[in-house]
Amino acid sequence: MISIESTSFAYDDGAPLLVGVTLAVQPGEYVVVAGASASGKTTLARLLAGQTGADAGAVFRGAVTLDGETIRFDGAPTDPRIDPAAWSARVGFVAQGAWGQLSMMSASVGEEIAFGPSNLGVPTDQLRSLVADVAAALTLTPLLNHDPRRLSGGQLQRTVIAAAMAQRPAVLVLDEPFQGLDDDSAQDVADALEVLRGAGTAIVVCEPMLPRAAPEGARVLALADGRPVFDGLLTDARGAGLRRYGIGTAGDPPRLDPASDPTGPHGRELVTLRGVGFSYPSGRRGDDRSACLAGVDLSLHAGEIVALRGSNGSGKSTLLQHLNGLCRADAGSVSLAGVPILRQPTGALAACVGFLFQDTDQQLFERTVLREVSYGPFAAGHRRDDAVRRASEALERVGLGALEEAHPYELGFVQRRLVALASIIATGPAVWALDEPTAGLDDPARTLLAALVTAHARGGGAVVLATHDEAFARAVAHRSVRLEGGRIMPEDHPSV
Amino acid sequence: MRRRRIYNPLTELLAAVLLVVLVLVVNRWEFSLAVLVLVVVPAVVSSGRPRQIGLAVAVVAGPLLLSSLLLHGLFYPEGSTVLADLGPARVTAEGLSFAALMGLRMSVFTGVLLTAAMTLEVPELLATMTHRGWNRKLVFVVGSAVGLIPHVALRARQITRAQQARGLVVGRGPLARLRALLTVTTPLVIGLLVDASERNHMLGARGFSSTVARTSYLPDTDTPGQRIARRVMLAVTAVFSTAWLILPVVTG
Numbered sequence: 001m002i003s004i005e006s007t008s009f010a011y012d013d014g015a016p017l018l019v020g021v022t023l024a025v026q027p028g029e030y031v032v033v034a035g036a037s038a039s040g041k042t043t044l045a046r047l048l049a050g051q052t053g054a055d056a057g058a059v060f061r062g063a064v065t066l067d068g069e070t071i072r073f074d075g076a077p078t079d080p081r082i083d084p085a086a087w088s089a090r091v092g093f094v095a096q097g098a099w100g101q102l103s104m105m106s107a108s109v110g111e112e113i114a115f116g117p118s119n120l121g122v123p124t125d126q127l128r129s130l131v132a133d134v135a136a137a138l139t140l141t142p143l144l145n146h147d148p149r150r151l152s153g154g155q156l157q158r159t160v161i162a163a164a165m166a167q168r169p170a171v172l173v174l175d176e177p178f179q180g181l182d183d184d185s186a187q188d189v190a191d192a193l194e195v196l197r198g199a200g201t202a203i204v205v206c207e208p209m210l211p212r213a214a215p216e217g218a219r220v221l222a223l224a225d226g227r228p229v230f231d232g233l234l235t236d237a238r239g240a241g242l243r244r245y246g247i248g249t250a251g252d253p254p255r256l257d258p259a260s261d262p263t264g265p266h267g268r269e270l271v272t273l274r275g276v277g278f279s280y281p282s283g284r285r286g287d288d289r290s291a292c293l294a295g296v297d298l299s300l301h302a303g304e305i306v307a308l309r310g311s312n313g314s315g316k317s318t319l320l321q322h323l324n325g326l327c328r329a330d331a332g333s334v335s336l337a338g339v340p341i342l343r344q345p346t347g348a349l350a351a352c353v354g355f356l357f358q359d360t361d362q363q364l365f366e367r368t369v370l371r372e373v374s375y376g377p378f379a380a381g382h383r384r385d386d387a388v389r390r391a392s393e394a395l396e397r398v399g400l401g402a403l404e405e406a407h408p409y410e411l412g413f414v415q416r417r418l419v420a421l422a423s424i425i426a427t428g429p430a431v432w433a434l435d436e437p438t439a440g441l442d443d444p445a446r447t448l449l450a451a452l453v454t455a456h457a458r459g460g461g462a463v464v465l466a467t468h469d470e471a472f473a474r475a476v477a478h479r480s481v482r483l484e485g486g487r488i489m490p491e492d493h494p495s496v
Numbered sequence: 497m498r499r500r501r502i503y504n505p506l507t508e509l510l511a512a513v514l515l516v517v518l519v520l521v522v523n524r525w526e527f528s529l530a531v532l533v534l535v536v537v538p539a540v541v542s543s544g545r546p547r548q549i550g551l552a553v554a555v556v557a558g559p560l561l562l563s564s565l566l567l568h569g570l571f572y573p574e575g576s577t578v579l580a581d582l583g584p585a586r587v588t589a590e591g592l593s594f595a596a597l598m599g600l601r602m603s604v605f606t607g608v609l610l611t612a613a614m615t616l617e618v619p620e621l622l623a624t625m626t627h628r629g630w631n632r633k634l635v636f637v638v639g640s641a642v643g644l645i646p647h648v649a650l651r652a653r654q655i656t657r658a659q660q661a662r663g664l665v666v667g668r669g670p671l672a673r674l675r676a677l678l679t680v681t682t683p684l685v686i687g688l689l690v691d692a693s694e695r696n697h698m699l700g701a702r703g704f705s706s707t708v709a710r711t712s713y714l715p716d717t718d719t720p721g722q723r724i725a726r727r728v729m730l731a732v733t734a735v736f737s738t739a740w741l742i743l744p745v746v747t748g
Contacts, residue, residue, distance in 0.1 A: 049701055084700030085707070093701040100694035103702070104647060105639030107619040114713035119632070121708035124715060131713065149647060167703070324661055346657075347665035355661040363658040365683030379663025409690055423662060 001027050001202055002048060002091065002171045006062040008075075009043055009226075011053065017043050017226035018062075025171060025202045030193075030215045032234060033206045035223035036246030036442035037414035041206040042096065044223070045175045048204060049093035050082040066090060067170075089120055092169030096176050096413060096440075097361070098156040101163075102148055109151070109159050110135070110144040116167040134162045137192040153358060154185045154312035161189055171202045178207075179440045180358065182312045182468050208414070208442035210237055212251040222247055248443030253475040254450035264478050267302030270337055270431050270462045271323060277331030278318060278486075293318055293486040296332070300431065300462045305453060307473035308466040310483035316466035317358060319483065320433045323464070324353040336431070351380040354424030358435040358466075360413070363420045369395065369411070370404040372419055376427035387426070394426035395419075399448065414445045421452065432456060434465040438472050450476050504718045505621035506628075510726050512612035514733045519604050521737040525593070528600035536607035543615050552614065557606040561599045568595035618642045623714035628723075632710045651687060655680050 003024035008016040017040035025031050035041040046053065052060045052073060059075040064082075067090065073079045095101055106112040113134060114127045122130065135141045138158045143151065148159055161177055172193070178186045194215060197203050205211075210220065211234070220237040222230035224245035230237055238249060279292035293315050300306055308316045321327040322334050325346040334341045336352050354376075357363045366372035374391035378384060395401050398418040403411065408419055417440070424432060432453070438446050453463050453476050467473050473480055482489040503511075515535065519528055540549050568591045575588025618639065625635045659679060660666065666676045699705070 051697055051701070083705075085703050085705040088701050088703040089706075093698075095694070095698060095701075097694070100691050101698045102695075103640075103699065103704075104644065104695065105622060105636055111619065111713045116702040118626075118711045118713060119703035119706050121706070121711055124711055124713065127711060127713050149650065163702070326657055326661060345665045345667075346660035347663050350661060350663035357658060357661070359654075361687070363661075365655050365658060365680075365687075367682075375659075376662045379665075409686070427663065 001025060001067065003065045004044070004047055004062065006044075006047070006060070008062070009040070009047070009053075009058065009060045011056075011058045015226070018047075018223075019227050021221075021223070021226075021228050023048075023221055025204055027170070027200045027202055028197055029202050030197060030218040031202070031204045032211060032214060032218060032220045033204060033223065034208070034210050034220055034237070034242070034247050035206075036208060036444060037412050038225070039223040039246075040226040041223055042175055042412075045093070045095075045173050045204070045206045048171070048173045049091055050084060050087035051093075052079075052082060054079060054081065085119075088116070088167065088169075090170045092116075092164040092167045092172045094161050094164045094172075094174040094177055096179070098153075098160040099359075099361075101160045102156075106148060108145050109140060109148050112148045112159055113140075113163045113166050116163055120167070130166055130168075134166045134192075137165075137188075137195060138162045139188050152313050153180045154182060157181060158185060158189060161192070165192060165196060169201060171204065172196060173204045173206075175206045176208065176440060177205060178211075180436060185312060207250070208440065209247060210234065210242065210249045212249065243443060246442055246444045248446070251471050253471045254443075254447045256447075256450055256454065256475060265301035265304035267460060268337065269299050269301050271298070271300035271464070272335040272338075273298040273319075273322065273329075273332065274335075275332030276319075276322060276329045276334060278322065278327055278329050280318075293322075293329075296483075296486070296488055298464075298481065298488070300464055302430070302460045302462055303457050304479075305457050305463045305465070305477045307477035307480040308464060308483060309468075309470075309473065309480050310466075314483045315486040316483055317435050318486070320355070320435055320464065320466055323431060323433045324355050325349045326355070347379065350376060350427060350429065352429050353431045353433055354427055354429040356420055356424060356432070356434040356437055358439070360416045360420050363423075364408040364416060367407060368404065369400065369406050369408055369419055372408050373423045373426050376423045380427050390426040390428070391422070394422040397425060397452070398422045413440050414442055417441060418445060418448075421449070425452070430461050432461065432463045432465075434463065434467075436467055437465055438467060438469040446472065504624055504722050505617050506624045506718065507722045507726055509612055509616060509621065510729060512608045514729055515608050516605055517733060517737065519601055521740050523597075525597040525600055528597065528604050531604050532600060532607065536604055536611070539611050540607060543611055545614065549611055549614050552610050553603070553606050556610065557602050560602050560606075564598045564602070565595045568592075568598065619714060620717055623712040623716065624718045626710055626712040627716040627718065629709060632704070635710075636704075648684070648688065652680050652684050655683050655687070 004022065006018040006021040009018040010016045021044065023044070033041045033044055047060065047064065052058065060073045061075045063070050063072045071080055071082065103112060103115045106115060110131050113131045117127055117130060135144055138161065140158055140162055143155060148156065151159060157180060161174065164172060177189060181189065193203050197215065214234050218234040220230060220232060220234050221228060222237065222242050222245065229245050230240050230242060273296055276296040277294050296319060308319065310316050318327055322329055325341050325344065336349065341349065364372055366375055370388065370391055373394055374387040377390045378387035382390065392401070392404065395404060398421055400415060400418055400422065403415065408416055411419065437449055441449065450472065457463055515531065519531055540546050543549055569587055570585035570591070572588050572591025572594060575586060575590040577589035578586050579589060580587040622635055622639045625638070656676065664676065664679065666672060
């Protein structure tokens with residue numbers, strides 16, 4: 001149905017990717033393209049979606065075949081152009097980063113889902129039933145009249161996937177569709193994909209790791225540094241030793257150096273929350289009214305790592321934002337090393353609490369990676385040259401020393417995430433508040449993160465991380481705290 | 497409470513634009529005053545959100561009115577009836593009346609356009625334009641222009657929060673706020689450009705460049721009567737404006 005034979009692909013004369021990669025997908029097949037950061041999986045996904053990058057100076061040599069029609073590319077300016085409208089009628093595509101995919105002209109989730117089919121001229125009455133079906137499959141029906149710009153991360157991701165499904169494509173290509181979804185939402189998406197597949201749609205899913213669960217007969221194409229390293233059944237891929245290419249399995253614990261075992265709480269109390277209550281002013285978070293807090297008590301000691309668990313919208317991010325003053329408690333008190341947070345500006349607390357946002361792109365705002373990372377220490381009162389030195393050291397620790405002069409937007413997702421982490425390390429706060437730190441990370445980055453987090457705790461710091469990644473939480477955290485509906489539930493597993 | 501809609505948003509928007517055209521063509525303060533008193537004020541009062549619209553009109557038209565009054569009231573070159581001589585500046589009757597005319601017109605413009613813009617049902621407007629077969633790119637420009645404002649505001653707030661989380665201290669004074677605004681500008685613009693480039697690709701992947709007639713998810717609320725009414729309004733305004741502008745020239 002769709003196939004690619006790639007001789008090579010290069011961005012702006014960079015290192016060639018997709019060298020000798022061949023992929024053919026038949027109707028009703030489920031193919032996982034697995035690869036660590038910079039392996040070329042997103043490039044492959046874009047090629048399948050008909051985006052050869054010719055408009056952005058990329059050079060593709062190879063051939064793409066759709067429904068028996070082959071288009072050849074020689075990397076020359078005279079190469080044919082793929083008509084995106086005609087291609088999109090057959091191939092649906094969900095890219096990474098739901099924000100950039102919103103049409104920005106839909107006032108409701110219903111209109112957003114209908115955007116693709118309405119572009120292809122599907123009549124209004126059919127559009128409505130199509131949208132109703134897709135929304136029901138992804139449990140989006142209660143949100144159909146909501147503003148898509150005011151959804152939570154998980155809801156937005158499901159909306160974008162629903163929009164691609166509504167195009168009823170013959171092939172659906174999804175680049176990391178499960179990123180940031182809690183288990184229930186991920187299951188909804190997987191179920192809806194199964195329904196599509198049952199109707200004959202071919203599904204191609206790009207993932208940084210091998211999935212824990214996939215439909216029977218799922219095939220894997222594994223990429224490393226732009227070259228194929230495995231092509232076969234998922235069941236065989238698990239035993240093929242792909243971890244040496246940075247491809248782990250989702251749900252596996254990160255590899256921790258035994259010597260780096262976290263020692264556990266061993267010092268003074270760094271964070272104290274007593275009876276914290278909070279609610280968003282009405283309308284601020286749209287429908288996400290459950291993201292408020294009631295009677296939250298939490299304490300965090302030096303040397304301690306605490307995992308904050310709970311479903312999407314349970315209040316994890318809201319709780320984290322109380323630690324650095326981005327949110328201010330309506331009731332109760334929050335103290336840092338015994339000093340209550342009252343009216344201090346958020347910026348003044350950055351030297352005590354480092355915050356990793358769930359959406360990295362919210363967090364990066366400078367022209368170069370080095371400037372980005374030195375912003376924090378400079379704002380915390382270090383001299384300019386000292387701030388730059390600290391930034392350089394932090395970048396070395398996360399393995400990005402060679403990318404100091406790159407623009408943060410030129411980096412891949414995993415590298416941007418590490419830049420955000422480096423900016424916390426460079427500032428040197430005692431408390432790290434990390435919001436979904438492992439979402440979208442590949443195996444090497446996840447392992448690096450585990451090492452950095454445990455090293456920070458060993459050095460007398462404290463870490464609180466909100467995460468859906470249970471294996472990671474079990475491996476690094478001393479205890480887990482479960483939030484449901486803004487309240488702390490009894491501990492579900494005192495570990496280590 | 498929002499007022500009950502009687503007309504399709506396209507009809508309302510056209511009426512607002514034609515009213516502005518008429519006030520421009522009929523260059524008389526009596527007409528501007530009549531439109532202000534008989535149309536704009538009732539429209540604002542019955543809009544369901546008179547306070548917000550009143551505030552917006554005051555913010556936009558206020559400085560314009562004040563500068564017009566100072567400029568024309570004090571320095572009107574053709575003014576001959578001097579009411580007060582202040583050395584280099586002279587308050588003249590002609591200057592004041594010109595300032596009043598300009599002020600009235602500006603009040604009508606801002607009142608009409610802001611009332612229309614702030615009460616317009618944008619989704620319904622876009623749906624109507626789509627059902628009427630307007631060019632999809634034009635519909636997109638209208639829709640995204642309106643959608644962009646909350647998007648930019650949200651993005652600016654996110655960047656400010658990120659900067660605060662990294663140590664930016666936003667003071668309470670106006671200067672400190674201005675500095676914070678400048679700090680947010682560069683990443684905001686770069687972020688929006690990156691978004692726009694990505695969105696351009698994704699619009700392609702969602703079939704936006706297709707050439708078949710686009711359809712709308714929202715039902716058509718337009719009526720044949722309103723379609724006729726819009727054409728009649730347009731024709732009457734065109735004929736009247738031409739006559740109003742040409743007749744004095746012809747009759748000399």
